[in-house]
Amino acid sequence: MALAHPHVWIKYAARVSTNGSSIVAIEERWRFTEGFPVQLVGVDQLPASGLLDAALTKRFHDQAFASLAHSSYFTHLFVDGNPQAFGEPTAFKVSVEGGKITYSFRLALATPIDMRGKKVELGIWDPSYYVDYEPEPEAAISFAPGSPPNCSIRSFVDKTHPIFNGFVLPSASEIAC
């Protein structure tokens, strides 16, 4: 898409999964605003809370997730400024939490990235700005259990990847080991 102002709002959190000092996957959780996208299945079919069954999960996957493959699920990982490729997402789940639909999935890197001595940046945003991604208020980006203790994550405003004609600067995190 050329340009759009947001019609979908998502709060996200991500955990960086590592193997030693290498990043192997990003585990993400997207929380939609109330009422979206319940239109896909109808309010009556959604549980009050908890995980959706396999049939409903497949419907969300096919109709409101699979198409994001060509956008790498709006997940941007840069190593020394170079964008990294991802493989197929796994463990896709849909749940209702506090009346809001939530996606969770694991996005493995095509090739694990050794963080040592490199500038690593992770962020989630839609370049077309049809979807507005906002980090969850607390610790939006963190390490998954088992990560090296000497690694750190620092959030910042990414001025090098402006969106919406420069009017919006996405949030991102710098990962260092």
Place this chain on the structure above:
Amino acid sequence: MLAGVPLGPGRLRGSLSIAISRARRHAFRPSSRVSVYTLILALALLAVCATAHAQSLDVFGQPASSTAAAASAPSDAAAAPSWWARNIPSPVRSAVGSWLHVQAAFNSRIERFLEQWPHGASAAAWATLILVSFAYGSLHALGPGHGKLVVSTYLGSRRARIGDAVLLSAWTAIVQALTAIGLVLGAAWFAHAGLTRVMPHAASMEIVSYALLCVTSAWAIRSSSARDRCCDEPPAVRLPRGNETTEHVTISAAADAPSRADNAAHGAYLGGSLASLSESSASGRTARSASTSSGTSRSRLTQIFMLGLAAGARPCVGAIFALVTAMAVRATAAGVAATFAMAAGVATTVALIGLGSIGANRTLARLALRYRFRSTGVQRALAVGAIAAILLFSALQLALLLSGVATASFY
């Protein structure tokens, strides 16, 4: 641009002659009416063609045909951001950020309201839904799309009236609302389809909108009546009444108000020069002036009708989401009400921007008068040039969309 210019009787006679001569040459022609019918037919045909062209899009506005193989490609092969994008002042970014957050809050409230509608809707709930939807529409229209470019370009390039801004903005927003309602209800009732089937059609309407803008602007440039009446608001003349007072009388005003026209024709305000005109000659001129005014008004209304139809053909996705959510909870009436309330908000914002364009035009006209720069040719070139700009922009967008270089933009 000539408003308020003091004219002597001889000069006035010359102006009247010019106006009458124009009226003879460019009276409203039946061909314009035919153009309207042709345009409506084109709308129907384009809708069919564009539907065939449409690709499947999901709730993220993304092509649903994406393959898994594409997932392995890095997502950031984009070019470096422009200097402007990197150097927008922080206060501007903060203001835009606040606008986006408020908009998100309104949108979320609308969705939540509609979702809970089956549990009972009081009068207060209806009022809140309408107010929040209106506010959302007002804010949402500040972003890209919604006909602002077309409306402000059209109004700013000619001597338009305040009523024109209100009419064009309202009509454009109404068409947008009707398009959204037609798409959603049509998909549900005729195809028993949901959101995923509506989105491709919404994307197609962008093609229809640009195609209609091409046809409309090409017609406006080609049509001699539309071209010549782009900017010829009949000049106001300051006529002496007695020795002290003066009054502005326009040819259109004379035509619209017979008593004033008669007075003018009989020289009540013009002194001896016009009084010497024969009654029959004056009556004929009055009739021709009325004809000119009527033709100008019809031409203006036709242009507004067609521009609004073209610019409004592309629906607002916010309205589509509200409608689909409302239908999902069997609260269609609430969704329709919210859609029209959003349209009213959009119309208000677009009308205010249109009024700004009119103000800019009138300021330039006053400056031109102050510096004694009067040129009908320049006026006409500006008006036709603006329409030509709309034509070029629409044609370019249409070419990009049809060739696949650009994909649909949802506003």
